[in-house]
Amino acid sequence: MKSNYRKIGDFIQQVNTKNADGSIELLLGVNLDKVFINSVANTIGTDMTKYKVIKKGQFGCKLMSVGRDKKLPISRLVDYEKAIISSAYYVFEVVDENILNPEYLMMWFLRPESDRYLWFQSGGDVRGRITWDDLCQLPIKVPSIEKQREIVKEYNSIINRIKLNETLNHKLEDTAQALYKHWFVDFEFPINLCHLERSREVSIESLNNIDYSKGYKSSGGKMVYNEELDMEIPEGWEDTKLSELLEVKYGKDYKHLEAGDIPLYGSGGIMGYYNKALYEKPSILIPRKGSLDNILFVDEPFWSVDTMFYTIIKEESYINYLFQFLKKIDYYSLNVGSAVPSMTTKVLNDISIILPLPKILERYENLTSKMFRIVKQNDRQNFILVELASTILSKMSKVETKTVEV
Amino acid sequence: MAKKAAVKKQKSIEETLWDSANKLRGTVESSEYKHVVLGLIFLKFASDKFQKRRQELIDDGKERFLDMVEFYAQDNVFYLTEESRWSYIIANAKQDDIALKIDTALYTVEKNNPSLKGALPDNYFSRLNMDVSKLAALLDTINNIDTLKDQQQDIVGRVYEYFLSKFAIAEGKGKGEFYTPKSIVNLIAELIEPYKGKIYDPACGSGGMFVQSMKFIDSHNGNKKDVSIYGQEYTATTYKLAKMNLAIRGIAANLGDVPADTFAKDQHPDLKADYIMANPPFNQKDWRAADELLDDPRWRGYEVPQTGNANYGWILNMVSKLSDNGVAGFILANGALSGGGTEYEIRKKLIENKLVEAILVLPQNMFYTTNISVTIWILNNNKKERQVKINDVEKTYRNREDEILFFDLRETGVPFEKKFIQFSTDNIENIAETLHTWQQDSGTYKNIPEFCYSATLEDVRKKDYSLVPSKYIEFVNRDENINFDDKMKSLQTEFAELLKEEAQSKTELLNVFKELGYEIEL
Numbered sequence: 001m002k003s004n005y006r007k008i009g010d011f012i013q014q015v016n017t018k019n020a021d022g023s024i025e026l027l028l029g030v031n032l033d034k035v036f037i038n039s040v041a042n043t044i045g046t047d048m049t050k051y052k053v054i055k056k057g058q059f060g061c062k063l064m065s066v067g068r069d070k071k072l073p074i075s076r077l078v079d080y081e082k083a084i085i086s087s088a089y090y091v092f093e094v095v096d097e098n099i100l101n102p103e104y105l106m107m108w109f110l111r112p113e114s115d116r117y118l119w120f121q122s123g124g125d126v127r128g129r130i131t132w133d134d135l136c137q138l139p140i141k142v143p144s145i146e147k148q149r150e151i152v153k154e155y156n157s158i159i160n161r162i163k164l165n166e167t168l169n170h171k172l173e174d175t176a177q178a179l180y181k182h183w184f185v186d187f188e189f190p191i192n193l194c195h196l197e198r199s200r201e202v203s204i205e206s207l208n209n210i211d212y213s214k215g216y217k218s219s220g221g222k223m224v225y226n227e228e229l230d231m232e233i234p235e236g237w238e239d240t241k242l243s244e245l246l247e248v249k250y251g252k253d254y255k256h257l258e259a260g261d262i263p264l265y266g267s268g269g270i271m272g273y274y275n276k277a278l279y280e281k282p283s284i285l286i287p288r289k290g291s292l293d294n295i296l297f298v299d300e301p302f303w304s305v306d307t308m309f310y311t312i313i314k315e316e317s318y319i320n321y322l323f324q325f326l327k328k329i330d331y332y333s334l335n336v337g338s339a340v341p342s343m344t345t346k347v348l349n350d351i352s353i354i355l356p357l358p359k360i361l362e363r364y365e366n367l368t369s370k371m372f373r374i375v376k377q378n379d380r381q382n383f384i385l386v387e388l389a390s391t392i393l394s395k396m397s398k399v400e401t402k403t404v405e406v
Numbered sequence: 407m408a409k410k411a412a413v414k415k416q417k418s419i420e421e422t423l424w425d426s427a428n429k430l431r432g433t434v435e436s437s438e439y440k441h442v443v444l445g446l447i448f449l450k451f452a453s454d455k456f457q458k459r460r461q462e463l464i465d466d467g468k469e470r471f472l473d474m475v476e477f478y479a480q481d482n483v484f485y486l487t488e489e490s491r492w493s494y495i496i497a498n499a500k501q502d503d504i505a506l507k508i509d510t511a512l513y514t515v516e517k518n519n520p521s522l523k524g525a526l527p528d529n530y531f532s533r534l535n536m537d538v539s540k541l542a543a544l545l546d547t548i549n550n551i552d553t554l555k556d557q558q559q560d561i562v563g564r565v566y567e568y569f570l571s572k573f574a575i576a577e578g579k580g581k582g583e584f585y586t587p588k589s590i591v592n593l594i595a596e597l598i599e600p601y602k603g604k605i606y607d608p609a610c611g612s613g614g615m616f617v618q619s620m621k622f623i624d625s626h627n628g629n630k631k632d633v634s635i636y637g638q639e640y641t642a643t644t645y646k647l648a649k650m651n652l653a654i655r656g657i658a659a660n661l662g663d664v665p666a667d668t669f670a671k672d673q674h675p676d677l678k679a680d681y682i683m684a685n686p687p688f689n690q691k692d693w694r695a696a697d698e699l700l701d702d703p704r705w706r707g708y709e710v711p712q713t714g715n716a717n718y719g720w721i722l723n724m725v726s727k728l729s730d731n732g733v734a735g736f737i738l739a740n741g742a743l744s745g746g747g748t749e750y751e752i753r754k755k756l757i758e759n760k761l762v763e764a765i766l767v768l769p770q771n772m773f774y775t776t777n778i779s780v781t782i783w784i785l786n787n788n789k790k791e792r793q794v795k796i797n798d799v800e801k802t803y804r805n806r807e808d809e810i811l812f813f814d815l816r817e818t819g820v821p822f823e824k825k826f827i828q829f830s831t832d833n834i835e836n837i838a839e840t841l842h843t844w845q846q847d848s849g850t851y852k853n854i855p856e857f858c859y860s861a862t863l864e865d866v867r868k869k870d871y872s873l874v875p876s877k878y879i880e881f882v883n884r885d886e887n888i889n890f891d892d893k894m895k896s897l898q899t900e901f902a903e904l905l906k907e908e909a910q911s912k913t914e915l916l917n918v919f920k921e922l923g924y925e926i927e928l
Contacts, residue, residue: 124874397885
């Protein structure tokens with residue numbers, strides 16, 4: 001039979017080195033996203049000399065639950081020189097990197113079709129395992145080494161761009177957070193904003209003593225004691241209850257919903273996509289049970305499960321301020337649950353919040369909403385880039401290769 | 407604002423009954439409780455049928471035969487004496503000695519009706535020490551089952567089956583082995599079509615295979631009188647369940663004189679069955695001692711199955727009991743498809759003896775008791791060309807002695823009870839039709855990638871007699887069918903838009919930093 005597919009077994013070899021002298025301590029595992037992670041296994045009292053050594057550039061994979069997970073946990077070590085890995089893993093390397101580029105091979109494993117093929121092979125085993133031989137049977141297209149490098153380069157530039165966007169987003173979120181702290185915790189907001197304020201009284205006297213080159217507090221802006229908040233706040237600022245600014249609502253059971261493209265949020269984040277929205281306007285989600293500090297900002301229609309509160313924002317122009325405020329709260333100290341950390345609407349409604357002068361808030365919202373618009377754009381860009389990356393992976397099956405006799 | 411009352415889903419009778427019966431469980435173990443509930447349902451049903459027959463006799467002016475057992479037995483009705491009637495139990499439901507009264511009732515029914523020998527729980531209720539008020543409330547719940555309401559509906563059968571499956575789910579891992587999920591049994595029945603002759607199940611559990619065979623015959627307008635039933639069950643309580651389960655549906659069966667181990671104490675040594683359906687225990691260890699059963703006639707012509715796993719013991723037990731045209735459909739753990747040693751030798755001979763007709767790998771999570779992967783085997787003693795009239799339909803089987811049909815059903819099925827999978831009616835029809843088409847007409851039959859493949863014996867020899875379906879069934883790389891150009895064009899349009907927006911927002915962002923006094927120089 002003629003085929004232009006080869007078998008990966010022709011290009012790889014197992015490496016079986018034990019951590020005999022126990023010198024390596026970094027213990028890794030591979031997850032289903034095909035990424036190395038620090039092992040969470042309890043190793044107290046375990047003999048670490050039985051573990052396998054994996055070196056930079058080598059692959060580690062686990063064959064025992066491919067049938068159940070429908071995925072092969074596999075990754076190539078790049079971030080560390082050496083690590084150890086449980087003996088349940090197979091460690092292997094490419095025999096000749098001038099024939100098969102290891103990064104190209106890793107890309108081949110990232111294709112969902114490789115997972116599906118290996119899952120298909122797991123059918124005969126009672127627990128859905130595959131054997132090393134099954135793995136070696138995986139068909140692969142191997143074009144010239146130059147072509148392989150070209151494909152790897154294309155793919156990496158997409159992946160790098162995704163990472164860049166992610167970093168950008170983190171930085172933008174950090175900036176919004178830093179600005180919040182600077183203005184509303186340290187009260188170092190730009191002093192000239194006070195002049196713009198007309199709705200409330202600010203004494204002429206306090207304005208006269210101000211050093212305009214610094215922030216409000218360090219330039220001597222007047223601070224007054226607020227009883228409710230038990231702290232000094234800038235003159236003219238007020239306190240209020242959270243319930244005045246937003247309404248906390250219970251999420252709802254989603255079991256009757258059908259699949260769709262509206263995100264479903266639980267306290268851990270997006271749990272799936274369904275056909276109906278519980279609320280359509282921008283909202284802040286607050287976990288009711290579980291990881292209480294996972295506060296989320298959503299500005300598209302969504303559904304939230306009954307362990308996740310959603311909020312109706314009464315003052316929409318305060319939303320970024322509210323989001324940063326809610327993120328800073330130590331929910332675990334307010335926890336009302338015993339075994340599972342829990343939150344109630346009463347606790348949330350009763351939280352006191354500083355109400356800055358409207359002009360200052362308006363400026364904060366204005367600046368941060370520009371940042372968040374970019375965050376959102378980057379997210380959308382990444383969504384497309386991920387699709388582009390997976391298109392490049394699936395195109396690997398169509399690459400031109402020489403036909404060989406098998 | 408007035409709140410709208412939530413619309414509640416209408417519960418079926420089975421569900422309502424289960425909910426109320428289960429509420430009354432109290433401290434009784436789920437595995438024990440099934441005998442309580444199912445025993446009482448049996449008594450209620452037997453009693454209702456008795457009363458109905460009795461009324462018929464009165465209506466026909468045959469009062470003088472009212473207490474003659476024969477006048478009931480001829481209609482498959484059990485004759486009940488005064489103290490074993492449901493009305494008597496209910497009248498005494500609030501008494502302290504109700505448990506004893508139930509035991510007496512069950513004992514008397516069994517004593518007066520030979521076909522129920524060994525079927526009913528024996529002194530069970532008195533030993534259980536159930537709270538009297540709970541027992542009374544349970545009796546009340548069961549009293550509400552109108553067993554005769556709709557003859558066509560088989561209410562009792564439905565309730566019984568529902569309870570069996572719910573108990574199997576409740577007992578979960580390691581237990582609940584008395585029950586094989588209904589859709590699998592259905593599939594086996596549709597595959598082997600047990601219309602006529604002797605049906606045998608060497609590990610019959612609660613008798614589900616027989617019940618399903620009867621339903622199969624019913625739904626295809628066959629005649630239930632054309633089949634006779636043989637079974638065997640090892641666990642004493644399950645043996646009783648089977649007897650009750652069959653009695654309640656009026657199915658006559660020979661389950662052997664006693665509950666017994668099929669290997670050590672075969673209850674049907676001379677049986678030649680036309681249809682065998684079974685779900686024997688998976689991967690049973692130490693099923694025989696090393697020096698036991700070495701020259702058992704059931705292994706004749708084959709190696710003696712290894713002591714470490716009973717799978718091939720079960721296979722050979724069934725093969726030895728197949729009639730000349732007999733067909734067997736049974737479930738085994740996947741390991742049997744490729745096991746080595748004596749398993750390999752036996753499998754090789756089964757294949758070379760042209761017995762293996764089809765192998766079907768099932769999805770995970772079909773069983774309530776385990777999540778291991780299992781396979782349906784279809785063995786056929788006569789794969790030669792022949793013409794048969796089955797249920798008034800002429801079938802022309804082609805010669806397929808040199809072929810085996812493989813199925814991979816791991817991606818078939820629909821969710822059931824949240825964490826389980828079952829086959830839908832459409833799934834079953836499609837699978838059965840594929841097998842039947844292949845058996846009769848090789849022209850219409852087509853191999854379907856990732857679903858089915860007709861392998862030749864030569865193919866199987868090349869794979870060293872492995873019966874793992876994925877070794878034969880074709881896998882299709884879906885990437886090869888993607889239209890790369892279309893995909894890229896749509897991505898190109900979307901990305902162009904995004905990059906334009908990006909350019910604009912970048913200017914904005916630079917302004918933000920400038921405004922804050924931290925201008926960015928690029």
